[in-house]
Amino acid sequence: MRSPSIAGRRGGDGPGPGGWTARGRRAPPVLRPGHGPGRPSQDGLAAVKRWRQRAAFAVLGALTLLVLAPLALIVAYLVVGGLPAISWEFLTRGPSNMMRSGGIFPAIAGTFLLVTGASLVAVPLGVAAGLYLSEYARPTLFTRLVRLAVVNLAGVPSVVYGLFGLSLFVVFLRMGVSVMAGSLTLGLLVLPVVISSTEEAARNVPQSHRHASLALGATRWSTVRHVVIPGAAPGILTGIILAVSRSAGETAPIMFTAAAFFLPRLPGSPFDPVMALPYHLYVLSTEVARADPTLRLGTALVLLTLVLLSNLLAIVLRARMRARYGGGDET
Amino acid sequence: MSAPIRLSTAVRSSAARVGPGADEARGPVGARGEATRGPGPSVRLTSKDGAARAADSPPKVRTEGLSVWYGPMQAIKDVTMDFQASRVTALIGPSGCGKSTFLRALNRMNEVLPGARTGGRVLLDGRDIYGGGVDPVEVRRRVGMVFQKPNPFPFSVFDNVAYGPRRHGVTSRSELFAIVERSLKEAALWDEVSDRLRAPAFHLSGGQQQRLCIARALAMRPEVILMDEPASALDPVATGRIEDLIAELKKSYTIVIVTHNMQQAARVSEKTGFFLHGELVEYGSTEDMFTRPRDPRTEAYITGRFG
Numbered sequence: 001m002r003s004p005s006i007a008g009r010r011g012g013d014g015p016g017p018g019g020w021t022a023r024g025r026r027a028p029p030v031l032r033p034g035h036g037p038g039r040p041s042q043d044g045l046a047a048v049k050r051w052r053q054r055a056a057f058a059v060l061g062a063l064t065l066l067v068l069a070p071l072a073l074i075v076a077y078l079v080v081g082g083l084p085a086i087s088w089e090f091l092t093r094g095p096s097n098m099m100r101s102g103g104i105f106p107a108i109a110g111t112f113l114l115v116t117g118a119s120l121v122a123v124p125l126g127v128a129a130g131l132y133l134s135e136y137a138r139p140t141l142f143t144r145l146v147r148l149a150v151v152n153l154a155g156v157p158s159v160v161y162g163l164f165g166l167s168l169f170v171v172f173l174r175m176g177v178s179v180m181a182g183s184l185t186l187g188l189l190v191l192p193v194v195i196s197s198t199e200e201a202a203r204n205v206p207q208s209h210r211h212a213s214l215a216l217g218a219t220r221w222s223t224v225r226h227v228v229i230p231g232a233a234p235g236i237l238t239g240i241i242l243a244v245s246r247s248a249g250e251t252a253p254i255m256f257t258a259a260a261f262f263l264p265r266l267p268g269s270p271f272d273p274v275m276a277l278p279y280h281l282y283v284l285s286t287e288v289a290r291a292d293p294t295l296r297l298g299t300a301l302v303l304l305t306l307v308l309l310s311n312l313l314a315i316v317l318r319a320r321m322r323a324r325y326g327g328g329d330e331t
Numbered sequence: 332m333s334a335p336i337r338l339s340t341a342v343r344s345s346a347a348r349v350g351p352g353a354d355e356a357r358g359p360v361g362a363r364g365e366a367t368r369g370p371g372p373s374v375r376l377t378s379k380d381g382a383a384r385a386a387d388s389p390p391k392v393r394t395e396g397l398s399v400w401y402g403p404m405q406a407i408k409d410v411t412m413d414f415q416a417s418r419v420t421a422l423i424g425p426s427g428c429g430k431s432t433f434l435r436a437l438n439r440m441n442e443v444l445p446g447a448r449t450g451g452r453v454l455l456d457g458r459d460i461y462g463g464g465v466d467p468v469e470v471r472r473r474v475g476m477v478f479q480k481p482n483p484f485p486f487s488v489f490d491n492v493a494y495g496p497r498r499h500g501v502t503s504r505s506e507l508f509a510i511v512e513r514s515l516k517e518a519a520l521w522d523e524v525s526d527r528l529r530a531p532a533f534h535l536s537g538g539q540q541q542r543l544c545i546a547r548a549l550a551m552r553p554e555v556i557l558m559d560e561p562a563s564a565l566d567p568v569a570t571g572r573i574e575d576l577i578a579e580l581k582k583s584y585t586i587v588i589v590t591h592n593m594q595q596a597a598r599v600s601e602k603t604g605f606f607l608h609g610e611l612v613e614y615g616s617t618e619d620m621f622t623r624p625r626d627p628r629t630e631a632y633i634t635g636r637f638g
Contacts, residue, residue, distance in 0.1 A: 214471065216495035
């Protein structure tokens with residue numbers, strides 16, 4: 001059974017600063033039985049080892065706590081500063097008085113629309129491509145190039161996606177600054193992450209399960225459909241939600257493609273611009289003179305809450321699917 | 332899913348036409364009556380006529396000049412070998428001698444591995460399974476496989492056994508249940524799991540999991556069962572049960588088993604083939620092989636001088 005945590009599975013992501021501290025120490029002397037007088041007794045050596053062990057765990061534990069500190073501080077800062085701004089009106093009304101008062105409902109709705117649109121673009125494409133790479137692609141030069149492209153695409157700065165979306169969707173395809181253009185841009189931004197996490201999740205399905213299925217006379221596609229996809233689904237889903245929820249906070253890609261500076265109503269069509277939480281936050285912080293800081297922090301708090309909630313959703317869904325897949329019905 | 336496929340329909344209709352007595356007359360397609368895959372006790376010709384005809388009947392499986400390459404490396408060199416119906420044939424040899432590769436060539440499972448190529452012919456009831464127009468999916472339906480390590484799907488016991496039939500279009504609940512019950516009984520597992528068919532397969536012990544995998548293969552009503560060291564990951568008690576099961580199954584199935592364990596080969600098989608460096612060094616009755624080996628290399632291996 002495999003149940004690596006997200007951090008474990010993603011390898012490099014995990015907090016790693018503890019390693020060198022422990023390793024930097026000198027190795028304990030090698031114990032050679034009967035090797036001259038004056039070496040510490042067995043008991044003494046064991047005590048030293050025990051002590052070192054405890055010290056190492058203490059250091060590693062302390063550093064791990066240190067990793068939690070920034071998150072705790074950010075949340076505390078936003079809650080203290082932003083909670084006073086949160087009210088029913090704040091969540092359900094549009095901004096007023098040149099954004100110096102009122103609510104952020106259009107921005108919440110806009111972010112929701114953009115994220116949904118981005119998912120509609122990235123999920124079908126990304127899952128299909130990831131499954132293809134994992135299950136069908138032969139190790140040719142072409143698939144190597146595709147993989148390389150995916151990795152590099154994931155490394156492109158988001159502001160470059162913004163400029164790309166501006167020139168392709170907004171200008172060239174004449175979509176204008178709109179939900180459509182922003183969704184497509186965000187979708188492209190998320191796409192490589194969805195592809196990689198799908199491919200990785202599919203690869204984590206044991207080869208022996210595929211072989212068992214094929215040996216039973218199942219076709220390749222049938223094997224993908226009934227063994228690989230159910231096995232990879234928790235990982236795929238987690239990857240999607242994490243990627244998409246991250247994209248909810250992206251500012252640069254929507255700045256030129258979708259976001260309206262101030263639009264106290266909802267878009268009437270996919271080709272209307274929208275307000276969006278991260279951009280609204282940017283505007284509040286830079287453009288509005290003498291803005292009330294609680295509004296700013298309140299907006300940030302709402303954005304953070306949305307992101308954390310969707311991450312929580314990912315974790316819960318994954319746990320439930322794992323439990324079902326491990327024992328339950330095949331569908 | 333794929334409809335019941337050409338070969339099997341041919342087999343079924345010919346089985347219906349000729350009675351059990353006219354077994355030999357069925358010619359190359361004449362499989363042991365693959366009469367029904369449906370529910371209930373199925374009509375199948377078993378040990379009685381199988382044993383009677385085994386000596387002179389054409390082989391169930393025959394390889395002719397079979398070679399397998401992994402990239403530039405030739406893993407199997409020009410092996411010609413017959414397998415009789417309703418017999419257990421053991422393949423022995425040191426690690427890396429190609430016996431598992433050979434086994435996988437018999438149901439085209441080598442194709443699944445990247446870089447593998449096969450040459451020569453493998454005749455199943457006289458028909459080349461590598462011939463043009465033969466669907467590997469159909470080959471694998473007729474030639475089932477049990478792997479070295481128990482590899483149940485992470486589904487329930489029931490869904491594991493029902494997996495194959497479902498992929499081949501069986502949807503009716505009662506029909507599936509009948510298949511599952513029959514297969515689990517054939518695999519001598521029914522008594523242990525009948526009250527927890529809905530439990531995850533992973534909750535079973537290792538030996539039970541391997542019998543579940545055998546039941547899963549049996550659910551497809553294969554004609555030949557390939558076993559790749561099926562007991563090597565199991566303890567002696569579980570191994571004993573698998574061996575008993577093999578003795579039972581050979582009444583109805585043609586079995587080819589790869590094993591590392593020479594006592595096991597001696598216990599379960601009628602014929603034994605010794606592989607070394609991808610070649611079939613010696614092939615004959617198990618008794619002869621272990622008492623009067625003809626080839627000095629066979630003798631060296633079975634007396635434990637290498638391997």
